[in-house]
Amino acid sequence: MDYYQREMECASREAMLDLQTKRLKDAVRGVYENVAYYRGLMDEKGVKPDDIKSLEDLPRLPFLSKDDLRAAYPYGLLAVPLEQTVRIQSTSGTTGRRVVAFYTQHDIDTWEECCARAIVAAGGSRKDVVHVCYGYGLFTGGPGLNGGSHKVGSLTLPMSSGNTERQIQLMCDLSSTILCCTPSYAAFLAESIVDSGARERIKLKAGIFGAEFWSEEMRRDIEAKLGIRAYDIYGLTEISGPGVSFECSEQTGMHINEDHFFPEIIDPDSGEPLPEGSKGELVFTCLSKEAFPLLRYRTRDICVLSRKQCSCGRTLVKMSRVMGRSDDMLIIRGVNVFPSQIEAVLLKCGYPANYQIIVDRVKHSDTIEVQVEMTPEIFSDTVKDISRKEGELVGALRSMLGISPKVTLVAPRSIARSEGKAVRVIDRRKI
Ligand code: DLL
DSSP, rough: OOSSSHHHHOOHHHHHHHHHHHHHHHHHHHHHHOHHHHHHHHHHOOOGGGGOOSSGGGGGGGOOOHHHHHHTTTTTTSOOOOOGGGEEEETOOOOSSSOEEEEEEHHHHHHHHHHHEEEEEEEEOOOEEEEEOOOOOSHHHHHHHHHHHHHTTEEEOOOOOOOHHHHHHHHHHTTOOEEEEEEEHHHHHHHHHHTOOOOOGGGOEEEEEEEOOOHHHHHHHHHHHHEEEEEEEEEEEOOOOOEEEEOOOTTTTTEEEETTTTEEOTTTTTBBBBTTTOOEEEEESSSSSSSSEEEESSEEEEEEOOOOOOOOOOOSSSEOOOOOEOOEEEEEETTTEHHHHHHHHHHHHHHSSEEEEEEEEEEEEEEEEEEEOHHHHHTOOHHHHHHHHHHHHHHHHHHHHSSSSSSEEEEESSOOOOSSSSSOEOOOOOO
8 A cells, every 4th residue: 555645644643633733733823923814813702822722722713714815815814925925826716806825835845745645545656647637727726736746756747628639649649547637527538538439548547536526426437437446636725725635545535634734524504513423514724834824714515524444544534525515606617606706797787686597517517507587678679689698798707707608588587586595506417
């Protein structure tokens, strides 16, 4: 069995607790001294760094959420002088006050090491050819797995996303062995590989797929089509990117790199910590980050933690697959989309807020359609005028979301009114 950092991945419970406690105390002191925004939140709650003596004291600290990140945008949560930072990454899909995360060189190294752990857990070594078709740029998928692959010493193909024909050609020519991309792109690639007759020429043995929800059925389907083992990988930009947790050979959940990211599960409504084994919202405290050390950050992802012994030998706590979200964020082809952003665009463009968002998955690719009720004035327009207006809305939504939804203008009062909360989103994806 191979590990990238055995000492951490297989540490005894006592050693891990000692390390986490020490790192937590340093992290709390660090943010209190260096980040005015944090000092304000902690003072408001009446908690000082000296009050945090062990991991049990963690619930005394305030939570942070995406709203705090937006309020403190862009530099308000930076914990080191700007000249010590070397990179920013950002979440997909939001414009205006987007979420930006900062990294020092040390932060980048740690992040890449976490991705290297994931690659080694998927059977990767120096002998492998790692084919990375997550997007590169502000999105963390490409840079994270790329850096992890370098750390392992594998030959790295920085393919980025798109151009499926070229992906398959290089995969065959260069004998790629490990594929890194979103599970929906993996499923699409698998189909394209089978259809193009290239199945016999590919040498893939494993895939590292994440950034969006996927199911056990989808895993089995991709594994069968490509003849590989498919591993889940989880992460979020705010905490570093992919590699916050990763799956091992057991394929029963993802080991959290808890020497760097301490997890809690809370009740999403009350914010109260829940006992081990409960299903709830995942909250992370960064234990070793320099530039952007978020403490008690609410991910909004719902899952369960387990400390059951794992056959791979790793002692790192495991999280289940992400089972849902405690907010209404949608992930469409890897891009994070909030219905509230769509509503804001509609209102700005002069439409009433009577709309419905229909999400589906066709041939393994997400589709999104926004149905918008016309005002009586628009309704009386010609078909040509209506399709021009639909085109304008597509453009406005594209520049807000970063993806192009289909827009359909529908007759006034044709979207069913609900007695309670409006049903804004119909998600037909069976995943
Ligand atoms: O999606 C980072 C990433 C890149 C993870 C590549 C794995 C692979 P964000 O764009 O900030 O970062 O989106 C983070 O995506 O809060 C989850 O809701 C969702 N997510 C990430 N990984 C998984 C997964 C990247 N394996 C948000 N399963 C998170 C389900 C996932 N959802």
